């Protein structure tokens with residue numbers, strides 16, 4: 001079930017019953033954002049409730065099981081943030097969340113990037129709710145300030161697709177994005193989400209944000225599957241969609257669908273941009289509701 005905070009365009013009254021209750025909805029909001037990302041279509045090459053995009057090994061149910069398995073760990077990350085925990089403790093919880101995800105999906109990596117990025121944002125929301133930092137700070141700023149240097153110095157996964165393409169292409173990826181306070185979320189995702197076609201057309205706003213992110217993010221998944229040529233193709237196709245008016249232009253859905261089919265034909269999947277869409281939804285909900 002999606003929490004009311006995400007369905008509504010109106011801010012909910014924040015609960016005022018102490019630290020624990022203020023932090024208590026954070027994990028649910030984060031997991032709901034994963035579900036909303038999934039229920040967005042057309043999303044180039046990505047899995048949704050409509051089709052499996054460029055993937056043979058996972059579908060909408062794999063992602064739903066994954067989001068359900070991660071949900072309690074997001075809350076643990078929020079609680080750890082509220083207690084002022086450092087990156088070492090957050091990493092332990094993040095790795096447990098990865099194990100829960102893999103158990104729920106029979107070993108398929110659905111959400112590793114989302115656990116990392118959204119998990120850090122949950123911890124930052126907890127830190128604000130718990131009075132560890134000034135509650136007026138933006139979540140990205142809190143992540144960069146509290147954990148930025150540890151994120152960059154943390155252990156490198158030698159055998160991930162991400163580390164292989166980073167070595168080959170000197171690409172940025174999830175760590176740099178987080179350590180810098182999620183510039184793609186604040187500069188690209190949020191403005192695109194908020195230029196929705198109509199006030200209550202929330203799905204098209206998510207499509208707009210997804211295309212805007214694909215158009216500029218250095219997505220290690222695109223590099224892994226398509227090399228530099230794949231990344232450039234994705235940037236160009238998504239940029240064209242935005243430049244001709246995005247979801248505010250006539251015929252946008254057919255255009256978006258056709259780009260989706262082009263990505264599937266090339267087996268391209270911008271998983272990093274999908275994660276950043278979920279993070280954008282989380283930051284948007286947080287800024288509207290305070291949770």
Ligand SMILES: CC(C)(COP(=O)(O)OP(=O)(O)OC[C@H]1O[C@@H](n2cnc3c(N)ncnc32)[C@H](O[C@H]2O[C@H](COP(=O)(O)OP(=O)(O)OP(=O)(O)O)[C@@H](O)[C@H]2O)[C@@H]1O)[C@@H](O)C(=O)NCCC(=O)NCCS
Pocket residue numbers: 077090091093094095109110111112113114115116117119120155156157160161162163172173174175177217218219220221224225269271272273275276
């Ligand atoms: C620090 C880690 C994130 C290490 O991960 P890695 O070395 O792999 O780093 P990246 O490649 O940079 O990113 C990891 C995932 O993040 C997503 N991502 C990609 N580009 C970006 C970007 N520019 N900005 C933000 N996020 C990005 C992406 O995740 C999605 O794709 C995943 C599917 O990937 P994969 O299985 O490789 O791809 P397929 O194409 O499906 O494979 P085949 O079918 O071809 O075989 C999926 O997970 C999406 O979420 C990147 O994959 C981190 O993992 C880590 O250190 N974790 C430890 C825990 C921790 O410290 N937690 C902190 C507190 S929560």
Ligand SMILES: Nc1ncnc2[nH]cnc12
Pocket residue numbers: 037038045046047048053055110111114269270271272274275
């Ligand atoms: N909807 C999606 N499809 C494929 N990879 C993803 N990674 C995160 N969300 C995804």
